[in-house]
Amino acid sequence: DTGVSQDPRHKITKRGQNVTFRCDPISEHNRLYWYRQTLGQGPEFLTYFQNEAQLEKSRLLSDRFSAERPKGSFSTLEIQRTEQGDSAMYLCASSLLNLRSEAFFGQGTRLTVV
Amino acid sequence: DQQVKQNSPSLSVQEGRISILNCDYTNSMFDYFLWYKKYPAEGPTFLISISSIKDKNEDGRFTVFLNKSAKHLSLHIVPSQPGDSAVYFCAAKVNAGNMLTFGGGTRLMVKP
Numbered sequence: 001d002t003g004v005s006q007d008p009r010h011k012i013t014k015r016g017q018n019v020t021f022r023c024d025p026i027s028e029h030n031r032l033y034w035y036r037q038t039l040g041q042g043p044e045f046l047t048y049f050q051n052e053a054q055l056e057k058s059r060l061l062s063d064r065f066s067a068e069r070p071k072g073s074f075s076t077l078e079i080q081r082t083e084q085g086d087s088a089m090y091l092c093a094s095s096l097l098n099l100r101s102e103a104f105f106g107q108g109t110r111l112t113v114v
Numbered sequence: 115d116q117q118v119k120q121n122s123p124s125l126s127v128q129e130g131r132i133s134i135l136n137c138d139y140t141n142s143m144f145d146y147f148l149w150y151k152k153y154p155a156e157g158p159t160f161l162i163s164i165s166s167i168k169d170k171n172e173d174g175r176f177t178v179f180l181n182k183s184a185k186h187l188s189l190h191i192v193p194s195q196p197g198d199s200a201v202y203f204c205a206a207k208v209n210a211g212n213m214l215t216f217g218g219g220t221r222l223m224v225k226p
Contacts, residue, residue, distance in 0.1 A: 004157070031212065042118075042203050042216030043158065056212060091157055100165070102148060103214065105157030 002026060004106035006092050012112045013082055020078045021109045025094030032075050033103060034067055035091040036060065043091055049075060050097075082113045117141045118206050120217035127224050133191040135220050137204030140185065144206040148214065149178060149189045152201045161202075162189070194224045 005024045013019050025032045031050055035043035046065070048056040051072035061067075064082075069075040079086055089110050093103035119138045127133045135149075145166035150158035164171040164178045164187070171178050177190045191198055204217040 033213070035214075040123075040218065042120075042205075042218050043214075045213035045215070048212050050212075058213070093157075100146065100163075102160040102163060104160065105150075107155070107157045 004092055004094050004104050006090075006106040006109050008109055009107060010110045010112075012114060015084060015113055016081055018078065018080045019082055019111065020076055021090055021092075021111075023075045023077070023092030023094075023106060024073075025075070025092070026104060028096070029094035029104075030072070030097045031095045031101075031103075032069055033093040033095075034075070034077050035093065035105075037089040037091060037108070038087075046077075079111075082111075084113045087111055087113045115140075116218075117144075118204055118215050118217040120202075120204055120220045122220050123218070124221040124223070127194045127222065129196055129224055129226050130193045133189075133194045133198065133222055133224065135189040135191075135202050135204075135222065137187045137189075137217050138185060139187075139206050141206070141208075141215070142185070143208045144215070145209045146207050147178070147180060147187050148205045148207075149176075150203045150205060150216075151198075152203060152219070158203055191222075194222075196224050196226050198222060199224045 034046040037043040049069040064080045089108045091108045093105045095101045095103040148163040149161040152158045180187045201219045205214040
């Protein structure tokens with residue numbers, strides 16, 4: 001399968017714990033995005049990488065959130081001291097460098113904070 | 115402030131008929147628009163896009179229309195098929211930007 005893959009698919013954690021998600025983009029894609037989707041809403045942009053550089057971050061990305069893309073390949077999104085409001089679907093997407101290139105999404109990681 | 119809005123949360127259509135999904139936007143800087151389809155437990159899948167220099171783009175059963183003066187776009191699916199039943203998201207971006215701004219989605223149900 002050469003699509004965007006995310007791991008894990010589901011994560012249940014207790015409030016206050018740290019969680020880390022992984023995204024493997026399509027191999028030739030330079031750009032990688034993280035979005036968050038809550039029930040009944042469309043995906044909301046969190047952050048964006050071009051190769052290994054994190055070029056844009058949303059105001060939604062609080063200090064408890066950090067994302068990395070070492071070596072410009074896979075990416076991780078870490079949430080520290082999780083809160084119940086962090087419960088959502090976290091979507092990763094990747095695209096080519098061309099600004100007109102559509103983003104391809106992974107299946108997402110569903111986080112539930114109890 | 116929602117910059118991209120899909121005012122119909124759901125739409126039900128008979129198989130074989132036309133489905134029309136609507137989307138309105140407020141940011142005049144948006145110049146590229148996309149439609150994504152999402153099945154349960156899957157990520158959004160790209161359907162069709164349109165640049166602001168066009169007013170129509172067609173791909174098989176799917177056609178997207180853009181009315182820049184009204185800041186409105188629509189997705190037409192003809193003929194509708196039961197497999198089209200999914201949530202459809204409209205998204206927009208600014209040319210120089212990288213992030214997509216999504217609408218809240220419309221759930222389409224195509225009845226056999």
